[in-house]
Amino acid sequence: MDLNYRFRDPALARLALTHRSIGKPNNERLEFLGDALLGAIIAEMLYEAHPKASEGELSRLRAQLVNGQALAVVARELELGEGLQLGPGELKSGGFRRESILADAFEATIAAVYLDGGFDACRDTVRGLFAERIAALRRSSKDAKTRLQEWLQAKGLPLPQYELLASHGEDHAKTFDVSCAITEPMAFVAEAHGGNRRAAEQDAAELVLSQLLEQQRSS
Amino acid sequence: MDLNYRFRDPALARLALTHRSIGKPNNERLEFLGDALLGAIIAEMLYEAHPKASEGELSRLRAQLVNGQALAVVARELELGEGLQLGPGELKSGGFRRESILADAFEATIAAVYLDGGFDACRDTVRGLFAERIAALRRSSKDAKTRLQEWLQAKGLPLPQYELLASHGEDHAKTFDVSCAITEPMAFVAEAHGGNRRAAEQDAAELVLSQLLEQQRSS
Numbered sequence: 504m505d506l507n508y509r510f511r512d513p514a515l516a517r518l519a520l521t522h523r524s525i526g527k528p529n530n531e532r533l534e535f536l537g538d539a540l541l542g543a544i545i546a547e548m549l550y551e552a553h554p555k556a557s558e559g560e561l562s563r564l565r566a567q568l569v570n571g572q573a574l575a576v577v578a579r580e581l582e583l584g585e586g587l588q589l590g591p592g593e594l595k596s597g598g599f600r601r602e603s604i605l606a607d608a609f610e611a612t613i614a615a616v617y618l619d620g621g622f623d624a625c626r627d628t629v630r631g632l633f634a635e636r637i638a639a640l641r642r643s644s645k646d647a648k649t650r651l652q653e654w655l656q657a658k659g660l661p662l663p664q665y666e667l668l669a670s671h672g673e674d675h676a677k678t679f680d681v682s683c684a685i686t687e688p689m690a691f692v693a694e695a696h697g698g699n700r701r702a703a704e705q706d707a708a709e710l711v712l713s714q715l716l717e718q719q720r721s722s
Numbered sequence: 723m724d725l726n727y728r729f730r731d732p733a734l735a736r737l738a739l740t741h742r743s744i745g746k747p748n749n750e751r752l753e754f755l756g757d758a759l760l761g762a763i764i765a766e767m768l769y770e771a772h773p774k775a776s777e778g779e780l781s782r783l784r785a786q787l788v789n790g791q792a793l794a795v796v797a798r799e800l801e802l803g804e805g806l807q808l809g810p811g812e813l814k815s816g817g818f819r820r821e822s823i824l825a826d827a828f829e830a831t832i833a834a835v836y837l838d839g840g841f842d843a844c845r846d847t848v849r850g851l852f853a854e855r856i857a858a859l860r861r862s863s864k865d866a867k868t869r870l871q872e873w874l875q876a877k878g879l880p881l882p883q884y885e886l887l888a889s890h891g892e893d894h895a896k897t898f899d900v901s902c903a904i905t906e907p908m909a910f911v912a913e914a915h916g917g918n919r920r921a922a923e924q925d926a927a928e929l930v931l932s933q934l935l936e937q938q939r940s941s
Contacts, residue, residue: 523915524890524897531777532769539758539765546758547836550751558750592890592897617766622841671743671811678743678811689908696742 504580506612508628510619519611520583522604524590530611537614541569544629548637559647559695559709564640566716568633574606577632583608647709651683654715660687663711665704668694683707689718723799725831727847729838738830739802741823743809749830756833760788763848767856778866778914778928783859785935787852793825796851802827866928870902873934879906882930884923887913902926908937 510516519537523529545568549561556564567573578584584605593604617625645653651663668680681703684692693710697703729735738756742748764787768780775783786792797803803824812823836844864872870882887899900922903911912929916922 526917532775532780535777535780536762536765536769539762543755543758543762546755550755556751558754561751561754590891590897591895622845626841672809676809678809689910691908698745 504577504632506581506616506628507631508616508620508624510615512619515615515619516612517586517588519615520586520608521588522590522593522608524593525588526590530608533611533614533618534607535614536617537610537612538569540617540625541610541613541629544626545569545633545637547626548630548633552637557706557709559706559713562713563647563709563716566713567640568636570716570719571603571606573636574609575602578605578609581609581612581632583612647705647712651708651712651715654712655685658688661685663708665707667700679703681707683711685711685715688715691715723796723851725800725835725847726850727835727839727843729834731838734834734838735831736805736807738834739805739827740807741809741812741827743812744807745809749827752830752833752837753826754833755836756829756831757788759836759844760829760832760848763845764788764852764856766845767849767852771856776925776928778925778932781932782866782928782935785932786859787855789935789938790822790825792855793828794821797824797828800828800831800851802831866924866931870927870931870934873931874904877907880904882927884926886919898922900926902930904930904934907934910934 518528519530519533521529523531542565545565546561549556549564553561553564587604587608589604593600613625613629616628648663655662664684666682666684668682670680671678678696678698679700680694680696681700682692682694683704684690691711691714693707693714695703695706695710697706737747738749738752740748742750761784764784765780768775768783772780772783806823806827808823812819832844832848835847874881883903885901885903887901889896889898891897897915897917898919899913899915900919901911901913902923903909910930910933912926912933914922914925914929916925
C-alpha cells in the first residue's frame with residue numbers, strides 16, 4: 504500500500520513522523536489537524552456510500568474506521584513505522600503505546616499532505632486509502648440496542664436504561680423523545696427523537712455506542 | 723451577517739433547514755457531514771492563528787467555537803431560524819431545544835455549501851463567518867490546571883487527581899507520563915507526556931477540560 508502522494512516539502516513529511524519524545528517541533532499539532540481532516544473526508548465518503556444511514560449509524564461507521572487501532576493498521580500498511588523519529592524513551596515501546604504512536608503519525612501525515620498539496624490532494628489520498636475499507640464495512644445486521652447490550656454485557660457492566668421523555672404532535676403523526684442512559688464505564692445519557700418509540704431508542708443506543716467507542720479510542 | 727454564498731441548488735439549502743420533526747428527508751445526515759467539515763476548517767484556522775499552541779490548547783479553542791451555544795449564535799446572526807422547517811411538535815419549542823435546533827441547522831448548512839459548491843466555497847464561507855471570532859479568542863491567561871479546577875469547583879465537584887505514571891530517559895533529558903483523573907460529572911482519565919512533570923500535568927488537564935466541554939456540548 505502506498506500513500507500515492509509526493510511531497511513538495513519533504514520536511515513536512517518528516518515532521519509528521521516526529522514523535523513528541525524527540526522534543527519540539529513534533530507531530531502533535533499536525534495530528535490535531537489531520538484527525539479533523541480525516542474525520543471530514545471519511546464523513547463525506549460514508550455520506551455518499553450509505554444514502555439511507557442515519558446520523559447515528561454514520562457516526563458509528565466512522566468510529567470503526569478512524570479508531571486508533573484501525574489507523575495503526577493503515578500506518579503499518581504504509582510502513583510509516585520505518586520513518587518514525589522517536590526519542591530514546593520510546594524506542595523500545597511496544598504494544599498499545601506503539602499502536603497509538605503509529606495512528607498519530609498517520610493522522611499527522613494526512614495533515615502534512617493537506618498543507619503541502621491542498622484539500623483535493625488530501626482527499627484523493629484518503630479516498631485511495633479508505634475506499635476498499637469502506638466498501639468492506641457492512642452496516643451491521645444487528646440493531647444498535649442489541650449491539651450496545653452485547654458491548655456492555657461483554658464487559659460485565661449494567662444494562663442501559665431507556666426512558667420515554669415526551670411525545671409530540673397529533674395521534675396520526677406522533678413523534679417521541681427518548682433517552683438511553685448508562686452509568687458505567689462512564690455516566691452518559693443520549694437523547695433521540697423519532698416517529699416511533701423503538702426507532703428513537705435505536706438512535707439513542709447508537710449515540711451511546713458511538714460515545715463508548717470514541718471513549719475507548721481516546722483512552 | 724451573511725452566508726455570502728449563493729446556492730446553485732436551493733433544495734439543498736432548504737434541506738439543511740429541515741428539522742427531523744418534519745419527517746424524512748431532513749437535515750440530520752447533512753448535520754453529520756457539516757459538523758465534520760466545520761471541525762476541520764476551524765482546526766486549520768486555529769492551526770494557523772496559534773502557531774505556538776499545543777494540541778490540547780487547539781482542541782480547547784475549537785471547543786469554544788463549535789459548541790452548540792456558540793453555533794446557535796452564528797445561526798441567529800445568519801437568521802437561519804426564519805427559514806427553519808419544523809414539525810408541529812417543535813414549533814413552539816424554546817430555550818435550549820431551540821438553540822440546539824439552530825446549531826444543527828447551521829452545521830447542516832455548512833455541509834450544503836460543501837455539496838453545492840465544493841471545499842473551497844465551504845472553506846471561504848466558514849472563514850468569513852469565523853475570522854473575527856477567532857481573532858477575538860484569547861488564549862486564556864490562566865493555565866489549564868487552574869481552569870479545570872475552577873470549572874469543577876463552580877459545579878461543586880471533587881478536584882482532579884494527578885498521578886506520575888512513569889518517567890523515561892536519562893537524567894538530562896527525562897520525560898514524564900502523568901495522568902489527570904476526575905470522577906464527576908463522569909469518570910475520565912487523560913494521560914499526557916512532557917519534558918517536565920508540570921507541563922505534562924497541564925496537558926493532561928487540558929485534555930480533561932476539553933472532554934468536559936465536549937460532553938457539555940453534546941448533552
